[in-house]
Amino acid sequence: MASTAAPTAVPLMDPKRVYEQWGPAAEQAVVRILREHSYVKGPEIDALEKESAASFGVARAVAVDSGTDALYLPLRALLDDRPADRREVIVPTFTFFATAGAVVNAGGVPVFADVLPDSMNLDPAEVARKASDRTAAVVPVHLFGAPADLAGVRSALGGRKVFVLEDAAQAIDATVAGRKVGALADAAAFSFYPSKNLGAAGDGGLFTTDDLALADLVASLREHGSKKTYFHERVGKNSRMDEIQAAVLRRKWPHLAAWTAARRAVAAGYDAAFADVPEVATPTTLPGATHVYHLYTLRVRRRDELVAHLKATGIGCGVYYPLPLHRQPCFARFSPAPCPVADRLATEVVSLPCFPGLSADEQRRVVAAVRGFYGR
Ligand SMILES: Cc1ncc(COP(=O)(O)O)c(C=O)c1O
Incomplete structure (x- = not known):
């Protein structure tokens, strides 16, 4: 059955x-x-x-x-x-x-x-x-x-x-x-x-x-x-x-070096999987530098809808960070100046599962959920 x-x-x-x-x-x-x-x-x-x-x-x-x-x-x-x-x-x-x-x-x-x-x-x-x-x-x-x-x-x-x-x-x-x-x-x-x-x-x-x-x-x-x-x-x-x-x-x-390698392999898989999705921007790395993917964070269109879709599909995701520090009430007394790029990022970012031990099947499901949301 x-x-x-x-x-x-x-x-x-x-x-x-x-x-x-x-x-x-x-x-x-x-x-x-x-x-x-x-x-x-x-x-x-x-x-x-x-x-x-x-x-x-x-x-x-x-x-x-x-x-x-x-x-x-x-x-x-x-x-x-x-x-x-x-x-x-x-x-x-x-x-x-x-x-x-x-x-x-x-x-x-x-x-x-x-x-x-x-x-x-x-x-x-x-x-x-x-x-x-x-x-x-x-x-x-x-x-x-x-x-x-x-x-x-x-x-x-x-x-x-x-x-x-x-x-x-x-x-x-x-x-x-x-x-x-x-x-x-x-x-x-x-x-x-x-x-x-x-x-x-x-x-x-x-x-x-x-x-x-x-x-x-x-x-x-x-x-x-x-x-x-x-x-x-x-x-x-x-x-x-x-x-x-x-x-x-x-x-x-x-074990850290192997765990970092595992994170990088997952990240490379996502980079390739989203390369043809114009609504999604994958993480960048400074020339000559290496990234350790503590978080694999996309910048996307319609972020809140995507987050709701991922949650409904059983895919864990997170928003780091929803409110930049210059907008936190506790820092208002320091009269912060505008930071428009951070304001925009706070509405665009979403982090996907990326950790040692994530299975290929799990990653396929994450990819399918994101691509599916954008009609791919
Ligand atoms: C960028 C950054 N700075 C500082 C900290 C503070 O570290 P801890 O939580 O160990 O106090 C963290 C931890 O979450 C962090 O992500």
Whole structure:
């Protein structure tokens, strides 16, 4: 008898599918940590910091409790010593909230810059327009896993001494001219939020830099501003990563290259499948760069109708991001200027399932649903 059951839904993401590759080794490590009660400041953190610095090709990596604090702590280190009228930080308006939230929490003034219509990353021409003597830093975001144009940002700054902090939360192992993001500017922040390409078993983040003095300062700010226990030079906070998260990340890291390759293969399949659909624009990558497809994000016509159609067909999808940061009510007091490209993108973007373990059959169903919607 023919089955009448509807095909199972295709999820937007499903990290459980690769669990067996790393889970058993992590379980052993976590049980050891529990039995030894060695929860903080232990060997897993030390090893993670050394191994990750080597992986990115930087002098130091500092493990912290979230990607948000990996942004916040270096901004604090920078802005604490700057006069109040020189604390502007240029951020792209089309990004996750934390990029600008960290600026405000660190005592800075976010200056929202528009993005490029195809890469969706920070527009260097906007940096040139918005940089001034008040600018302390720029935080380019490698959005969705695609490297931002850091060379363009640097040249837009001309000779100005401005700190450039990569927000690499979504782009671990993406490269530009063979060099990994995280080593392309003055410093960088990564997130290990569970849905990221490399996710912890909870929250986690990493700060990277070649500047040893800055790394020391960030490491002390993560410990209430102290280098020696109970002696405090600054008011920091508790932003430590714990041993269990470091242990999990170290057991997952050896698989990251294969997971990234799997994401790229899915992305290549979508690129080919949508090449002849004029209503759909596929993701772009900077020349000489590689994309890691944290999200595979299309720009499409009739986005909301497509989203409704995908949902009705059981295809997971997401809108990142529906409201650019310059329009968020909490930032209204910074009098943001118009950012029309981001406004338009917010009505056009939709992200499709793209993760290691997505089956060929599932991808065919996603493709058929999108093409079918546009009458192909
Ligand atoms: C671009 C971007 N920046 C910063 C963050 C903050 O990272 P976390 O969630 O680990 O605090 C994220 C995470 O979602 C992100 O996507």
